[in-house]
Amino acid sequence: MSYWEFLAEYLPKLASGALMTIGVMICATLLAAAISILFGLMRLSRNWAFQGPATVYIEFFRGTSLLVQLYWIYYVLPLMGLTLTPFVSGVLALGLNFGAYGAEIVRGGIQSVPRGQWEAARALNLSVSQQMRSIIIPQTFPIVLPPVANLTVELLKATALVALISAVDLMFVAKQINATTWLSAQTFGTALLIYYVMARIALIPFLRWLEVLAARKVGKA
Amino acid sequence: MDTIHPQKIAQGGPLVRFADVTKSYGDLTVLDRLNLDIEQNEMVSIIGPSGSGKTTVLRVLMTLETINDGVIYVDGEPLTHMPKGTGLEFASEKYLRDRRSKIGMVFQQFNLFPHMTALQNCVEAPMKVLGLSRDQAEDRALDLLKLVGMEEKKDHHPSRLSGGQQQRVAIARALAMRPKVMLLDEVTSALDPEVIGEVLNVIRSLNSEHSLTMIMVTHQMGFAREISDRVCFFYEGKIAEQGTPDQLFDDPQNERTKQFLHAVLDAN
Numbered sequence A: 001m002s003y004w005e006f007l008a009e010y011l012p013k014l015a016s017g018a019l020m021t022i023g024v025m026i027c028a029t030l031l032a033a034a035i036s037i038l039f040g041l042m043r044l045s046r047n048w049a050f051q052g053p054a055t056v057y058i059e060f061f062r063g064t065s066l067l068v069q070l071y072w073i074y075y076v077l078p079l080m081g082l083t084l085t086p087f088v089s090g091v092l093a094l095g096l097n098f099g100a101y102g103a104e105i106v107r108g109g110i111q112s113v114p115r116g117q118w119e120a121a122r123a124l125n126l127s128v129s130q131q132m133r134s135i136i137i138p139q140t141f142p143i144v145l146p147p148v149a150n151l152t153v154e155l156l157k158a159t160a161l162v163a164l165i166s167a168v169d170l171m172f173v174a175k176q177i178n179a180t181t182w183l184s185a186q187t188f189g190t191a192l193l194i195y196y197v198m199a200r201i202a203l204i205p206f207l208r209w210l211e212v213l214a215a216r217k218v219g220k221a
Numbered sequence B: 001m002d003t004i005h006p007q008k009i010a011q012g013g014p015l016v017r018f019a020d021v022t023k024s025y026g027d028l029t030v031l032d033r034l035n036l037d038i039e040q041n042e043m044v045s046i047i048g049p050s051g052s053g054k055t056t057v058l059r060v061l062m063t064l065e066t067i068n069d070g071v072i073y074v075d076g077e078p079l080t081h082m083p084k085g086t087g088l089e090f091a092s093e094k095y096l097r098d099r100r101s102k103i104g105m106v107f108q109q110f111n112l113f114p115h116m117t118a119l120q121n122c123v124e125a126p127m128k129v130l131g132l133s134r135d136q137a138e139d140r141a142l143d144l145l146k147l148v149g150m151e152e153k154k155d156h157h158p159s160r161l162s163g164g165q166q167q168r169v170a171i172a173r174a175l176a177m178r179p180k181v182m183l184l185d186e187v188t189s190a191l192d193p194e195v196i197g198e199v200l201n202v203i204r205s206l207n208s209e210h211s212l213t214m215i216m217v218t219h220q221m222g223f224a225r226e227i228s229d230r231v232c233f234f235y236e237g238k239i240a241e242q243g244t245p246d247q248l249f250d251d252p253q254n255e256r257t258k259q260f261l262h263a264v265l266d267a268n
């Protein structure tokens, strides 16, 4: 079987797996983003009722293994009466885990905005939420985007773990094909190529574009 | 706080009154039972050695810091406190939000919002806080940018403006809120010598043509002398001496004032 025949036969299956990978990635990224912002802000609160839980959350999810978290959600939660599909479990584990890292990026970004910006906003009598929304948050974009871009690429690569709880993603499909054809080099070689294309040719240019956009917004480009 | 009783300030009384104001950081007393009245349309300069509490006076009036004791009044109403029964209690954020717009501040480091153009810097708060429409806010902002000579750069971000230009935009931004009193904290200290003049000219015109009430902390004795109605010399959180510029600069009475003026004028 030539590589072209292999592609003709299996590329459609791999592509449908890739679609699942993309779905997991997008949903997990959105969840991680929401968690990052919420917990990043809670970490900065002077109120212990907010800061405490956020600190515990971030410590826990950064301090334990993503794979174990994934297994917990998929295998242990059902024992407590909560059964989730592989897709939902995967999105949840990735979103919760990467959200913890993202929260630290958000916290650092907000803390890097000089104190004078807060004071100028307050002197203009903007309310605290107006200060946050129109003055502080926009200034964090150019600071947080580069580390966020790294994290997003890491998240894309980490989606391969959901194959272990039998979500039918790119990795899962590749293992299936390998099990029936034993064409390991072709199968995993093609999978690697698809991951690379998704990261390098789609995701990274998109994130770079966002960075340029953010830099232009602050008049730096 | 129920030991404090509101002082009625008669109509036509001072625009700003510091009544026995104390501010401390831990053991360090930065303002020590300070009493200071600022009249409508008055231009008051504050001079004094480093650490004497000059910046702190402006910051507590801008409500960027809370005070530990005493009361600050603005426009006949308590600012740092709000009425409760027959006495006063510390003002809530909501109470401050209703009053803080009467005070405007210009900072040593300009603190323009870097993600906004000069014009956007000047329309943001009037729209969000005063509820002006975009057209109204832009009209007002353009008038003020013209006043400070920056209308041609209205679409530039701060990163493309010189320090002097940024500071002039910062003055326009503060004026856009139509404050009753403007606070200027060493607004030329971070500037290159060749652009200081353009900022001083703006302040001059605010004083002479617009008779705005201003409190200015400065190390520029010549300018303070030229423009002020009154000069206050601060020492260790108190006003050690105050008077007209001629009195204070030509005939200082207090030993500390004499020493300070000697040191400063010798250095120049």
Ligand SMILES: Nc1ncnc2c1ncn2[C@@H]1O[C@H](COP(=O)(O)OP(=O)(O)OP(=O)(O)O)[C@@H](O)[C@H]1O
Residues within 6 Å of the ligand: B025, B028, B030, B048, B049, B050, B051, B052, B053, B054, B055, B056, B057
């Ligand atoms: N946030 C703070 N925490 C602790 N101490 C402070 C704080 N802000 C100011 N101080 C102290 O209060 C004192 C008065 O400070 P302030 O900034 O009012 O002085 P200043 O007269 O403006 O001096 P300069 O001419 O150097 O600007 C200083 O000793 C300063 O170190």
Ligand SMILES: [Mg+2]
Residues within 6 Å of the ligand: B054, B055, B056, B186
């Ligand atoms: Mg100072």
